[in-house]
Amino acid sequence: xxxxxxxxxxxxxxxxxxxxxxxxxxxxxxxxxxxxxxxxxxxxxxxxxxxxxxxxxxxxxxxxxxxxxxxxxxxxxxxxxxxxxxxxxxxxxxxxxxxxxxxxxxxxxxxxxxxxxxxxxxxxxxxxxxxxxxxxxxxxxxxxxxxxxxxxxxxxxxxxxxxxxxxxxxxxxxxxxxxxxxxxxxxxxxxxxxxxxxxxxxxxxxxxxxxxxxxxxxxxxxxxxxxxxxxxxxxxxxxxxxxxxxxxxxxxxxxxxxxxxxxxxxxxxxxxxxxxxxxxxxxxxxxxxxxxxxxxxxxxxxxxxxxxxxxxxxxxxxxxxxxxxxxxxxxxxxxxxxxxxxxxxxxxxxxxxxxxxxxxxxxxxxxxxxxxxxxxxxxxxxxxxxxxxxxxxxxxxxxxxxxxxxxxxxxxxxxxxxxxxxxxxxxxxxxxxxxxxxxxxxxxxxxxxxxxxxxxxxxxxxxxxxxxxxxxxx
Ligand code: HEM
Numbered sequence: 001x002x003x004x005x006x007x008x009x010x011x012x013x014x015x016x017x018x019x020x021x022x023x024x025x026x027x028x029x030x031x032x033x034x035x036x037x038x039x040x041x042x043x044x045x046x047x048x049x050x051x052x053x054x055x056x057x058x059x060x061x062x063x064x065x066x067x068x069x070x071x072x073x074x075x076x077x078x079x080x081x082x083x084x085x086x087x088x089x090x091x092x093x094x095x096x097x098x099x100x101x102x103x104x105x106x107x108x109x110x111x112x113x114x115x116x117x118x119x120x121x122x123x124x125x126x127x128x129x130x131x132x133x134x135x136x137x138x139x140x141x142x143x144x145x146x147x148x149x150x151x152x153x154x155x156x157x158x159x160x161x162x163x164x165x166x167x168x169x170x171x172x173x174x175x176x177x178x179x180x181x182x183x184x185x186x187x188x189x190x191x192x193x194x195x196x197x198x199x200x201x202x203x204x205x206x207x208x209x210x211x212x213x214x215x216x217x218x219x220x221x222x223x224x225x226x227x228x229x230x231x232x233x234x235x236x237x238x239x240x241x242x243x244x245x246x247x248x249x250x251x252x253x254x255x256x257x258x259x260x261x262x263x264x265x266x267x268x269x270x271x272x273x274x275x276x277x278x279x280x281x282x283x284x285x286x287x288x289x290x291x292x293x294x295x296x297x298x299x300x301x302x303x304x305x306x307x308x309x310x311x312x313x314x315x316x317x318x319x320x321x322x323x324x325x326x327x328x329x330x331x332x333x334x335x336x337x338x339x340x341x342x343x344x345x346x347x348x349x350x351x352x353x354x355x356x357x358x359x360x361x362x363x364x365x366x367x368x369x370x371x372x373x374x375x376x377x378x379x380x381x382x383x384x385x386x387x388x389x390x391x392x393x394x395x396x397x398x399x400x401x402x403x404x405x406x407x408x409x410x411x412x413x414x415x416x417x418x419x420x421x422x423x424x425x426x427x428x429x430x431x432x433x434x435x436x437x438x439x440x441x442x443x444x445x446x447x448x449x450x451x452x453x454x455x456x457x458x459x460x461x462x463x464x465x466x467x468x469x470x471x472x473x474x
Contacts, residue, residue, distance in 0.1 A: 006361040030354045031350055033356065036392065047331060047334060048067050052066070058180055065080065084406050093304045097301055118464065119468040128140060129142055191249050199237050267316065285313070288309050289306065312377065319377040326459055327398075428470050452466060
């Protein structure tokens with residue numbers, strides 16, 4: 001949809017790219033934003049549109065924090081927030097290094113075989129395993145063997161969103177509903193069992209206490225449930241609680257791995273095209289973690305605070321998130337919500353509309369970004385007197401305001417761990433031309449002149465999974 005609305009927004013220069021479109025009967029009237037000025041107003045609107053509930057259904061299977069409104073949203077967000085504090089993130093670094101070590105082994109085999117492969121699904125499995133631990137304390141093995149739970153979840157999404165190939169009418173065919181139900185039952189059974197198992201551990205005193213900062217999403221949810229039972233903790237979890245808890249675990253597992261995966265894939269893509277940035281980033285890793293890549297993981301485990309000392313790597317990731325933002329901002333306007341024109345003071349009522357902040361358009365809006373289409377990590381390091389310095393509110397891959405991304409610090413750290421461990425060992429070369437030749441894909445399959453365009457609807461990923469070749473760094 002970004003690819004449709006992006007070009008349209010260019011026709012509304014006078015209104016600072018603000019426009020609205022009547023999408024009846026598919027969606028409510030939708031207000032499209034790609035200027036920082038209006039985005040900063042929209043970020044204060046708290047509610048999500050009902051349409052998000054349907055669109056997230058293959059991921060969540062029911063109402064979740066992501067799509068909830070009112071006290072349901074507020075209470076769940078407050079409940080889960082402690083899981084994203086710095087102490088918890090520090091603990092996650094150890095687990096992330098373990099998983100990235102496995103990813104290194106997998107990439108080494110691919111490098112030896114000199115294989116053409118899709119990078120994004122390989123990184124995805126690593127990120128799913130990391131997310132499994134932070135969401136429900138499980139060491140998933142999806143990097144090394146078939147895993148029914150993760151396969152069902154990803155298949156559910158593949159069938160629902162159908163890449164960029166089929167229309168929204170095809171998505172509504174009954175067979176997709178059946179596939180969805182089947183996969184959902186695998187996912188729900190798996191998570192239901194995990195909930196029961198962990199509940200038993202808490203109830204029988206196998207786990208007696210954990211500070212909030214060390215609790216996974218699952219533990220936060222369960223301890224809150226136990227606290228609310230007062231003196232009489234039931235033998236088994238009640239069905240209504242499980243029905244509420246499973247969608248929360250599903251959504252947190254999904255957001256915990258999906259967008260971070262796409263961002264890492266794009267980081268390798270952009271660095272392969274910008275060798276001087278890659279060299280600078282690698283030099284920073286040598287300075288901070290030492291010159292022996294195989295010792296780097298140990299260094300990270302012992303001194304996790306070192307991740308606060310790699311500003312160039314942080315700037316690289318920010319620039320990747322600017323050019324290829326995998327998400328967007330979604331809000332629902334209510335009575336009393338307005339967007340105000342800064343020049344005329346006119347107040348546009350947005351009650352009953354869906355509001356969509358188009359990150360991929362805003363992040364490249366030439367009115368607000370100098371050399372908008374160029375990869376320049378330095379723009380996040382220069383002082384505010386430099387023309388490259390980002391305009392306030394123009395960089396918003398995690399959104400801002402009360403509904404911003406609660407996982408942003410966690411995912412930035414996980415991505416830094418991955419880069420610091422992988423980038424020094426491997427050269428990654430995108431291989432779209434070869435892929436297209438082998439698969440009979442037209443060289444014209446471009447969006448905005450870009451073959452690795454963002455594709456998919458719920459958490460965008462690089463087109464065709466980013467075909468690559470990987471080699472050991474010379
Ligand atoms: C590069 C990775 C990520 C990106 C780009 C990203 C982006 C976003 C964006 C744009 C939103 C807000 C949407 C809106 O305002 O309408 C959001 C919300 C959210 N994100 Fe992330 N996210 C990422 C990773 C994560 C991770 C790792 C987690 C958790 C483990 C997470 C958890 C959430 C949650 C729970 C919300 C909903 C918050 C609410 O509705 O109150 N995200 N994310």
